Amino acid sequence: MLVLNNIEVKYQNIILVLRGVTIEVPEGKIVSLLGANGAGKSTTLKAISGMLYPDEGKVTDGSIEYNGIRIDGLRTKAIVDMGIVQIMEGRRTLEQLTVQENLIAGAIGRNPTRGELKKDMDRVYSFFPGLKDAKNQTSGYLSGGEQQQLVVGRGLMSHPKLMLLDEASLGLAPLLVKEIYAIIERLNKEENISLLVVEQNAQAALNIADYGYVMENGRIVLDDTGLNLLANEDIKEFYMGLTQVGEKKSYKTIKHYKRRKRWLG
Amino acid sequence: MSTFIQLMISGVAIGLIYALAALGVVVVYKSTKVLNLAPGGLLLICAYIAWTFLVRVNLPIPIALGLAVILAVIIGWVVERVALRPLIGQPILASIILTNMIWFFFRGTTFLFWGGNPRMFPSWLSGRPTINIYGIGIPEIMIWCIIVSILSITALVIYFKFTRSGLAMRVTAEDVVVAENLGINITRVYSYTWVICLLLFLITAFFVGSIQGISQDLDFIGVYGVIVALLGGLESFPGAIIAGLVIGIVQSLTGGYLAGVLGGGIAETTPFIVMFLVSFFRPYGFFGLERIERI
Numbered sequence: 318m319l320v321l322n323n324i325e326v327k328y329q330n331i332i333l334v335l336r337g338v339t340i341e342v343p344e345g346k347i348v349s350l351l352g353a354n355g356a357g358k359s360t361t362l363k364a365i366s367g368m369l370y371p372d373e374g375k376v377t378d379g380s381i382e383y384n385g386i387r388i389d390g391l392r393t394k395a396i397v398d399m400g401i402v403q404i405m406e407g408r409r410t411l412e413q414l415t416v417q418e419n420l421i422a423g424a425i426g427r428n429p430t431r432g433e434l435k436k437d438m439d440r441v442y443s444f445f446p447g448l449k450d451a452k453n454q455t456s457g458y459l460s461g462g463e464q465q466q467l468v469v470g471r472g473l474m475s476h477p478k479l480m481l482l483d484e485a486s487l488g489l490a491p492l493l494v495k496e497i498y499a500i501i502e503r504l505n506k507e508e509n510i511s512l513l514v515v516e517q518n519a520q521a522a523l524n525i526a527d528y529g530y531v532m533e534n535g536r537i538v539l540d541d542t543g544l545n546l547l548a549n550e551d552i553k554e555f556y557m558g559l560t561q562v563g564e565k566k567s568y569k570t571i572k573h574y575k576r577r578k579r580w581l582g
Numbered sequence: 583m584s585t586f587i588q589l590m591i592s593g594v595a596i597g598l599i600y601a602l603a604a605l606g607v608v609v610v611y612k613s614t615k616v617l618n619l620a621p622g623g624l625l626l627i628c629a630y631i632a633w634t635f636l637v638r639v640n641l642p643i644p645i646a647l648g649l650a651v652i653l654a655v656i657i658g659w660v661v662e663r664v665a666l667r668p669l670i671g672q673p674i675l676a677s678i679i680l681t682n683m684i685w686f687f688f689r690g691t692t693f694l695f696w697g698g699n700p701r702m703f704p705s706w707l708s709g710r711p712t713i714n715i716y717g718i719g720i721p722e723i724m725i726w727c728i729i730v731s732i733l734s735i736t737a738l739v740i741y742f743k744f745t746r747s748g749l750a751m752r753v754t755a756e757d758v759v760v761a762e763n764l765g766i767n768i769t770r771v772y773s774y775t776w777v778i779c780l781l782l783f784l785i786t787a788f789f790v791g792s793i794q795g796i797s798q799d800l801d802f803i804g805v806y807g808v809i810v811a812l813l814g815g816l817e818s819f820p821g822a823i824i825a826g827l828v829i830g831i832v833q834s835l836t837g838g839y840l841a842g843v844l845g846g847g848i849a850e851t852t853p854f855i856v857m858f859l860v861s862f863f864r865p866y867g868f869f870g871l872e873r874i875e876r877i
């Protein structure tokens with residue numbers, strides 16, 4: 318479905334951030350992309366969705382193909398129309414607008430009829446019943462969990478076939494993370510939406526992922542099935558902060574360990 | 583007492599007209615973050631175009647105004663497409679310089695084609711100089727000013743609140759990156775904002791022209807429009823309306839009561855005095871935009 322073929326991304330023509338990234342998202346699957354701060358995960362998603370443009374970034378090498386069509390270089394609108402939507406990190410709700418207006422905003426590009434719009438909103442409310450109760454509320458006053466639901470729901474309004482999800486768990490309580498990922502999994506199973514899920518919280522992402530990639534310094538350093546990665550010792554060390562006995566490691570020792578042992582470079 | 587009420591009503595009427603010009607500036611600023619300093623020139627061109635259809639071509643008023651609306655739409659579209667589109671995302675100083683140039687460009691154009699001579703709109707009022715309401719004589723034009731500006735503002739609110747392209751505009755105004763991300767056609771939003779701006783300027787130009795004739799003084803009204811927009815907080819609709827009313831009323835009252843003492847120019851100066859006073863005490867205007875902060 319989606320193939321990133323050895324892509325290189327530069328910001329402002331000089332800052333090389335992705336150095337040859339190859340990723341594949343097969344139809345109907347959930348693929349996760351893991352990595353620490355600054356690894357280049359969001360940049361990868363922006364490259365796919367055409368959102369590098371506002372940051373003056375560009376795919377300078379390699380290619381991105383969606384169902385056999387090259388999409389690198391297209392504007393976001395065209396890519397959204399093709400069925401790819403990115404849920405940006407940081408829960409970018411439109412705070413001045415109501416929940417319902419946020420959802421309609423997600424559908425404007427398709428210009429649906431009133432009936433279709435109503436049906437689409439009902440679909441979102443069926444996955445996120447909490448949003449229905451809050452539909453006339455200004456979205457800036459929603460809780461963090463509800464805001465995350467809203468941006469996912471808003472993405473759903475564009476009828477995506479592929480959803481790019483950026484750090485949905487950030488800053489949410491473990492229970493909420495579980496809840497949102499359970500719904501993500503349902504979107505995949507029930508609506509047949511393929512997913513590329515970016516996370517620092519490896520556990521949350523790998524629990525639902527068919528396949529996973531690990532990124533460091535703009536390169537893919539490891540890729541394997543979700544189950545294998547979940548069992549991988551290094552992943553446990555780096556991204557779950559667990560040692561074999563299962564106790565939490567302090568941030569400091571992880572940092573230290575990371576400095577000594579890098580997968581690459 | 584009746585003088586006071588008359589002055590108040592004139593103030594409200596003029597203030598609403600200023601508010602319309604200011605709303606043109608606000609609409610553009612909200613969506614594109616371009617500070618439009620060109621209303622002076624744009625009001626002039628709108629007024630002369632309306633005058634041409636009304637007087638030179640001598641068309642019936644509805645047809646003439648309809649054609650003027652079409653030309654205003656075209657000017658708005660072209661100005662955005664040619665001059666401002668390349669400026670998106672550039673520092674605000676670039677847009678300030680450019681819109682200033684647009685101002686002088688259109689001012690020059692009106693000199694070129696119309697010689698810069700003062701003109702009058704044909705009188706379209708019923709002919710009764712004043713209308714009596716509870717014994718207070720109100721000039722008919724003031725009543726029209728109030729009715730048409732309230733209708734225009736209502737139309738604007740309905741457009742933003744209940745139509746999809748209005749929503750697209752609000753989305754773009756709040757977060758252009760999210761608008762892009764959702765597949766909203768942002769370039770179309772930019773075109774529409776300028777078209778709306780020009781329509782508001784056309785209404786302003788028509789009424790100011792009907793009150794005081796068409797002359798280079800329309801520049802002043804453009805400057806008032808910018809001042810009112812700034813006072814209102816630049817991003818706020820209610821702010822622009824309230825600021826317009828304040829300036830209009832203060833101007834009307836000072837003109838009515840103080841012109842004899844301080845000379846005729848006082849009414850033209852008061853908007854600037856209010857501007858200085860407000861910017862001294864409230865540098866963000868009456869209504870800075872309220873951002874929702876959540877921890």
Ligand SMILES: Nc1ncnc2c1ncn2[C@@H]1O[C@H](COP(=O)(O)OP(=O)(O)OP(=O)(O)O)[C@@H](O)[C@H]1O
Nearest residue numbers: 328332334352353354355356357358359360361372
């Ligand atoms: N607009 C930009 N201009 C220049 N450099 C940028 C820009 N955006 C990101 N970068 C750089 O690119 C690198 C990767 O950033 P990116 O946001 O893709 O990381 P990430 O893996 O998503 O990190 P995080 O987990 O913190 O979100 C970082 O080193 C960052 O400094």
Ligand SMILES: [Mg+2]
Nearest residue numbers: 358359360406
């Ligand atoms: Mg990121």
